[in-house]
Amino acid sequence: MTLPSDPSSDPSAPSLPSSPAHGSRAKGAARRRSFLRPSHVWADFVLYTRAYMRNPEALFFSLLFPVILVLLFGAIFSGSSAPSAVPLYIQNLDGQNATTLAFYHYVEETGLVTIHNVSASAGPLGTYLSQHSESNGIVIPAGFGEQVWNLTHGGRGVPVALQFYDNPFDSTSAAIVSGAVQLALQNFKGAPVAYLAKAVPVGSLSFTPKTIDFEIPGLIGFAILMTPMFSMVNVTSEYKKEKLFKALSLTPLTKGEWLLSKILFNWLLTFLAAAILFATGILAYGAHVIVGPLLIPFLLVGPLLFVSLGMLIGTVSKRAETAGIIGNLVTFPMMFLSGSFIPVSVMPGWLQPYAKVWPLYYVIDGIESVSVFSDVAHALIDLGIVSVMAAVAFVAAVLVFRWREE
């Protein structure tokens, strides 16, 4: 099918601002149809970013609000040590040895843990812990105090290992316990760290963490959750209501290109928010956080997960108002329970399992493993969990999301 008369060849007709040959353009475009064209993604990204920057309310919640929270939390907890003491169950099989008692004292003095004694007659500590739904414990073996005393006084001998129990999925409290023990052992000059033998290795703490150090990963998690989730719930439901998807589907922009542009935008915003949060924490409160390269995958996979979840909610809800309500019902419990504001390790024991059902928990736990504990192995486990969740949510969102109606 061709035009009966080429408008550009009709001198009487005011020509349109553009008039490439229709046929060749259509054929060329049809060939390229199935690909993601970077020029389309870029055009949509630029337009969306520009529009977003003109929305002061959105900008406030994406970038400024988390900063206000850091400043607020930093001011509230300024100078305080650990988020609050982690419960530590100690079973002492070494009796009343003076060195052992001193070790007890030093551990307690770190302020990182609250010690609960478990009597030797209570049976294996592992069993005791699981019966009491607790995860952090140490068994001090018989002869521990004597060995430490010998070694620190120029004596020789094989270091006696402390036996650790922890929850491999809760790196925060495990690392706090590990940190407390190491800090305590530093009081015994010459005592090698080799005293620590653990079933599950966690990173070492060379400093006493402050509350602000835990708040930053939590608030980065908050930023990773809020903007992608709310912007996508809003965009998908509003575009549907305002028939903007219909308008877009009449252009060569594909669903994939549109989605990729939204993901890119959320990545940009998340990286910005993370940079601002780190900078604020470090500059305003001297937060001790490690900005390692392993943060990058979390800042990529996290927003992808919540973009997909937001899109799913916006798409499956029939009305924009319903989408908003469902979005809130998912987002707010997740925000509070996953450790955005209060680290999960200091939540009551019975509440902690409920934290672990939310995807955000693994994002925050992972960022904490990287930036507070330098615990790569643990961070990788979290990253794996988040990646699987993100992949599932992404595939589901893409399958459910439709440009056109049947």
Add this chain to the structure above:
Amino acid sequence: MDAVISVDGLVKEYGKLRAVDGISFSVPTGKVYSFLGPNGAGKTTTVEILEGLRRATHGTLRVLGLDPWHDAGEVHRRVGVMPQGFRFFDKVTPLEAVQYYGRLFDVQVDAPALLRRVLLEEKANDTFDKLSGGQKQKLGIALALVNDPELVFLDEPTTGLDPQARRAVWELLRELRKEGRTIFLTTHYLEEAENLADQVAIIHHGKIVTEGSPAELIAKYGRGPRIVLEATPELLKVLQRVPGLSSEVKGNQVEVPLHQKQVLIDALQAIAASGLVWPDISTQRDTLEEVFITLVGEMEEGGEVRA
């Protein structure tokens, strides 16, 4: 002449509801084809099927020789669409919107020139949420033209426009037609269809009630041109005595069809003979609006339309 759009036995069902009930028509190249119908008649559903936005339940249809659902990508490249109640992103300006569409369609577009063409130049840098209803519509039309389309779908393009702006849009549509583009116009302004359309289809309850040029439809269903006399009661008595005139009396108006020449002459002679003051005399003819109201009214009463 080639048909840009050809539709045969098109049906669209939503569950038990038949929104479009077996319609057939074709749109010749380079013409303005208008769909007229009351709200809920199935106009927009049909148009959206033609645009590849919805899938037909039954029937065959070709748009530019393509299946609009399966070849949507190519159809969209070659047609321009202004959807009903056009909306765009709130915080984007018309200038940015046109440039954005230009990038999506991979065409060089002179955005200021295009906005000038739809009389939106002054608002080129205002964000969409600051535009009036009419200005938003104009942006919709501008975006429908970015890809230099062969076929333009305009779904109620002048709804919400003031009379002056409406006339300006009509002028633009005439220019587009002059450029050889085919225009598929959905409207519920009958004056608009009468002024612009080469071909009109009146659609009601998902069916095409009748089809033809506005002049043909008026000739077929209208009462034809007539002389209307505004009579005083005395004059009415005189006129009622004229043979063949009594049935044309409505209140104080007497209508005489122009083709009944003898009746008209008799009437005028009777007035002259009576010595009474001459009444106001005017000529009238049915518009598309009257035809439309008559046809849709007949359908509403459950009757069939006169063939």
